[in-house]
Amino acid sequence: MDSNQNPVLVIGGGISGITTAVEIAEVGKEVILIEKMSYLGGNVVKFNNYFPKLCPPTCGLEINFRRIKQNPRIKYFTSTEVQEISGKKGDFKVKLKTAPQYVKNNCTACGNCIEVCPEERSNEFNYGFTKTKAIYLPHEMAFPYKFNIDTEACKKEACNKCLEVCDYNAIDFSVKEEIKEIEVSSIVTATGWKNYDASKIDNLNYSTSKNIITNVEFERFIATNGVGENKLLRPTDNTEPKKIAFVQCAGSRDENHLPYCSAVCCSASLKHALTIQELYPKSEVKIFYIDMRVSGRNEDFLVKIQDNNNIDLVKGKVGKINETENNNFALEAEDILSGRKIKYEADMVVLATGIVPSDINLNLNKDENQFIKDDQIEGIIPVACSRKPMDVSASVKDATAAALKAIQIN
Numbered sequence: 001m002d003s004n005q006n007p008v009l010v011i012g013g014g015i016s017g018i019t020t021a022v023e024i025a026e027v028g029k030e031v032i033l034i035e036k037m038s039y040l041g042g043n044v045v046k047f048n049n050y051f052p053k054l055c056p057p058t059c060g061l062e063i064n065f066r067r068i069k070q071n072p073r074i075k076y077f078t079s080t081e082v083q084e085i086s087g088k089k090g091d092f093k094v095k096l097k098t099a100p101q102y103v104k105n106n107c108t109a110c111g112n113c114i115e116v117c118p119e120e121r122s123n124e125f126n127y128g129f130t131k132t133k134a135i136y137l138p139h140e141m142a143f144p145y146k147f148n149i150d151t152e153a154c155k156k157e158a159c160n161k162c163l164e165v166c167d168y169n170a171i172d173f174s175v176k177e178e179i180k181e182i183e184v185s186s187i188v189t190a191t192g193w194k195n196y197d198a199s200k201i202d203n204l205n206y207s208t209s210k211n212i213i214t215n216v217e218f219e220r221f222i223a224t225n226g227v228g229e230n231k232l233l234r235p236t237d238n239t240e241p242k243k244i245a246f247v248q249c250a251g252s253r254d255e256n257h258l259p260y261c262s263a264v265c266c267s268a269s270l271k272h273a274l275t276i277q278e279l280y281p282k283s284e285v286k287i288f289y290i291d292m293r294v295s296g297r298n299e300d301f302l303v304k305i306q307d308n309n310n311i312d313l314v315k316g317k318v319g320k321i322n323e324t325e326n327n328n329f330a331l332e333a334e335d336i337l338s339g340r341k342i343k344y345e346a347d348m349v350v351l352a353t354g355i356v357p358s359d360i361n362l363n364l365n366k367d368e369n370q371f372i373k374d375d376q377i378e379g380i381i382p383v384a385c386s387r388k389p390m391d392v393s394a395s396v397k398d399a400t401a402a403a404l405k406a407i408q409i410n
């Protein structure tokens with residue numbers, strides 16, 4: 001399709017990286033997609049559902065996985081990161097490092113290995129609230145659908161139990177880390193985001209109680225394949241909470257933490273409040289906010305919430321959360337509309353912590369908050385949450401724009 005036969009490199013296999021790769025390949029150009037985790041899908045695969053339509057993550061991702069499988073122009077490498085970039089637009093030289101793939105692609109995920117594996121690891125997919133064996137399926141929707149081995153937890157040849165029961169000879173501990181050098185015409189950074197570290201917000205006491213969780217943890221708590229398997233249970237006593245408080249802008253729009261707005265947290269908390277009401281119609285939900293920043297189709301959430309007597313929106317910033325008896329909490333806030341200080345007792349708290357850019361150890365132009373700048377080395381194109389916080393719908397549109405830019409670089 002153009003005179004430059006070098007493929008495009010897309011770094012990051014979340015919804016924006018996947019979309020960029022698929023769009024590039026479907027107009028006829030070769031593309032290499034790399035992802036540091038052992039599966040594609042990024043943060044969206046961890047959600048219970050996603051707005052505006054509240055579809056499960058399978059919706060949208062599955063069709064993209066099919067498009068990847070069917071298109072020989074896309075090569076993808078998981079557990080892979082960039083080590084070094086040199087050269088210039090049209091002719092970048094990139095060194096890629098792939099972690100040892102002890103489980104080969106002929107793994108059928110039959111699960112015989114799990115039965116015999118004696119070691120356990122903290123499950124990062126559920127933010128450490130559950131454990132898996134050292135050999136594990138990252139999650140039910142994993143693409144590629146194969147087991148992975150936690151290199152720190154696994155005793156490898158000293159144990160060998162998984163290898164002995166694998167009918168497909170799919171496990172090989174002699175495999176080494178792989179370094180590949182590739183030449184590419186342009187590079188799209190789709191490295192996305194991670195959650196702001198809530199333990200840095202001293203006054204909200206996240207580190208001191210298990211019943212204070214973050215918004216991303218909430219997604220894993222209520223997901224059908226998550227911690228509570230579609231139930232919201234307090235970690236301390238496994239009981240259903242009756243009064244749940246959401247603290248908006250937890251660390252966001254705050255010079256001491258994140259000075260910017262993450263754009264999605266208000267919609268996410270409204271989505272979460274409505275989910276709680278569906279599961280537990282008698283529960284009480286209070287959302288403390290500074291400004292309710294909800295746009296487009298998500299405004300429907302506001303209408304639904306205004307019709308629901310058990311969800312209350314309080315315009316006020318929470319200043320303090322103190323633990324009280326029975327692992328409950330007293331929240332102190334100022335009700336901005338009435339001008340009065342209020343105290344609210346809750347038995348579970350969700351902190352709506354913001355989005356921070358993923359770490360990327362490449363020499364790129366970044367802004368003061370470490371998002372990758374649009375004003376970039378020629379031939380390198382940042383996309384979606386790697387350049388600023390945005391929702392899935394905006395990320396997908398941004399990805400299409402990035403694909404168009406990338407294929408024009410010779």
Ligand SMILES: Cc1cc2nc3c(=O)[nH]c(=O)nc-3n(C[C@H](O)[C@H](O)[C@H](O)COP(=O)(O)OP(=O)(O)OC[C@H]3O[C@@H](n4cnc5c(N)ncnc54)[C@H](O)[C@@H]3O)c2cc1C
Nearest residue numbers: 012014015016036042043050051192193384385390391392
């Ligand atoms: C609590 C919460 C709820 C949300 N709910 C919704 C919702 O309901 N609807 C909605 O539209 N949006 C929602 N969002 C926003 C949504 O998560 C983002 O729009 C979306 O994840 C952006 O996709 P992305 O591909 O840019 O980034 P990500 O999903 O973060 O994907 C980036 C990928 O890049 C990989 N990566 C990172 N660094 C490297 C590297 N150096 N090398 C290789 N790979 C790398 C990561 O492992 C990851 O797989 C929510 C956000 C939050 C915080």
